[in-house]
Amino acid sequence: MSTQVDARGLSCPQPVLMTIDAIKAEKKGEIEVMVDTETSKENVSRAAENKGWDVTDVAEVDGVFRITIRK
Amino acid sequence: MSLKNIFATRWGIVGVGIVIGILAALLQKWGNPGNMGICVACFERDIAGALGLHRAAVVQYIRPEIIGFVLGSLGAAYLFREFRPRVGSAPIVRFVLGVFAMIGALVFLGCPWRAVLRLAGGDGNAILGLLGLIFGIWIATLFLRKGYNLGRTQPTHKAAGWMMPLIMLSLLALLIVFPQVEGQDRSGVLFYSLKGPGAMHAPLLISLGVGLAVGFLAQRSRFCTMGAIRDFVLFRQTHLLSGFIALVAAAFVTNLVVGQFHPGFEGQPVAHTMHVWNFAGMMLAGLAFALAGGCPGRQLFLSGEGDGDAAVFVLGMIVGAGISHNFGLASSPAGVGPYGIAAVIIGVIVCLFIGFTMSKRIA
Numbered sequence: 166m167s168t169q170v171d172a173r174g175l176s177c178p179q180p181v182l183m184t185i186d187a188i189k190a191e192k193k194g195e196i197e198v199m200v201d202t203e204t205s206k207e208n209v210s211r212a213a214e215n216k217g218w219d220v221t222d223v224a225e226v227d228g229v230f231r232i233t234i235r236k
Numbered sequence: 237m238s239l240k241n242i243f244a245t246r247w248g249i250v251g252v253g254i255v256i257g258i259l260a261a262l263l264q265k266w267g268n269p270g271n272m273g274i275c276v277a278c279f280e281r282d283i284a285g286a287l288g289l290h291r292a293a294v295v296q297y298i299r300p301e302i303i304g305f306v307l308g309s310l311g312a313a314y315l316f317r318e319f320r321p322r323v324g325s326a327p328i329v330r331f332v333l334g335v336f337a338m339i340g341a342l343v344f345l346g347c348p349w350r351a352v353l354r355l356a357g358g359d360g361n362a363i364l365g366l367l368g369l370i371f372g373i374w375i376a377t378l379f380l381r382k383g384y385n386l387g388r389t390q391p392t393h394k395a396a397g398w399m400m401p402l403i404m405l406s407l408l409a410l411l412i413v414f415p416q417v418e419g420q421d422r423s424g425v426l427f428y429s430l431k432g433p434g435a436m437h438a439p440l441l442i443s444l445g446v447g448l449a450v451g452f453l454a455q456r457s458r459f460c461t462m463g464a465i466r467d468f469v470l471f472r473q474t475h476l477l478s479g480f481i482a483l484v485a486a487a488f489v490t491n492l493v494v495g496q497f498h499p500g501f502e503g504q505p506v507a508h509t510m511h512v513w514n515f516a517g518m519m520l521a522g523l524a525f526a527l528a529g530g531c532p533g534r535q536l537f538l539s540g541e542g543d544g545d546a547a548v549f550v551l552g553m554i555v556g557a558g559i560s561h562n563f564g565l566a567s568s569p570a571g572v573g574p575y576g577i578a579a580v581i582i583g584v585i586v587c588l589f590i591g592f593t594m595s596k597r598i599a
Contacts, residue, residue, distance in 0.1 A: 174325070174387075174388030175385065175389075176325070176530075177463065177529060178463075178467065178470060178471075182381075203318050204458050207244045207458070208458075211475065212471065212473070215473065228320065228391070
């Protein structure tokens with residue numbers, strides 16, 4: 166079961182801050198981050214990769230991006 | 237997923253910074269005021285003056301660059317299916333932040349965009365402004381780390397996202413219907429400057445064209461002068477910063493090539509030498525931009541892609557320009573205005589109040 170981060174409706178830097186908080190809490194495993202702008206999608210993916218996590222999936226449904234990151 | 241956004245890569249953002257830096261320096265060559273090829277705060281202030289929201293005779297012009305920023309971003313957002321109408325993240329707070337961001341910027345005489353263009357033109361006073369900007373953003377990052385946020389937006393009607401683009405189209409229509417008449421300070425409902433920075437501008441089509449290009453590129457690359465510093469302070473991320481530095485470097489080289497580089501502190505165009513207030517004015521502006529989540533340019537680009545809260549921030553800045561000049565808060569080359577210092581202190585207190593009280597954890 167992956168950890169969920171719901172950053173819908175939030176603008177930068179909140180989605181990245183929330184993702185990094187989750188990364189620090191989990192250390193490894195799988196995290197699913199929900200955002201609703203392309204900018205947040207790019208920022209969250211970039212931040213996760215900088216922290217050494219892999220972006221394994223990005224799915225868009227009804228304007229919501231679900232970004233799956235794994236380490 | 238659609239095409240990968242090349243503008244969101246490292247070379248993408250650096251390329252955008254270079255293009256903006258060159259165009260900004262050239263706009264000065266083509267008629268814009270010194271070290272003011274692009275200044276979002278100054279240009280919104282000039283728009284406020286053209287509409288008569290203040291009556292400072294030397295700063296009145298509907299700046300087509302601002303119109304282009306919003307419409308260029310709108311075009312890019314539609315082309316790449318990123319137009320997302322959204323509202324509802326504490327608009328009144330964003331309005332107040334916009335007002336004080338403008339007040340701070342006009343004490344320094346420039347926004348972050350102009351601060352680096354002043355630096356690239358050799359104006360040493362810009363160093364104080366940039367240090368203030370960094371300090372103000374650093375304060376805001378302390379609040380961000382404690383959970384400061386203005387709440388979530390909600391998706392809304394498409395027409396709501398069109399409000400700021402429609403306002404910009406209206407300004408363009410006014411500019412076309414009531415063009416400048418040689419030697420006249422009024423044309424229909426619009427005010428024009430006969431001298432001073434407001435009288436200095438590149439030809440309309442050039443200004444509009446550059447504005448559209450910058451708006452388009454900035455929407456794609458998420459270019460943000462405040463975010464550049466914030467992301468470095470907060471995450472040690474250099475993505476946006478590399479674009480910002482590319483802008484300074486490109487403007488500097490262009491200035492050298494066209495003979496616009498004049499190093500010094502005294503007698504710089506549209507600048508004063510009161511170091512403490514150059515620092516403090518930009519500290520206030522940086523704090524307000526960071527609490528609102530974007531530099532004044534980014535707020536325009538966001539309003540172009542449907543962000544109604546960013547649009548409210550923009551309106552706050554335009555109203556703030558009216559307040560600044562009507563109340564004697566804005567600086568001039570002679571130094572700070574009679575109430576500028578008091579306004580900066582009040583502004584910092586208001587921003588700290590917002591930072592301290594809006595740090596609730598997000599549900």
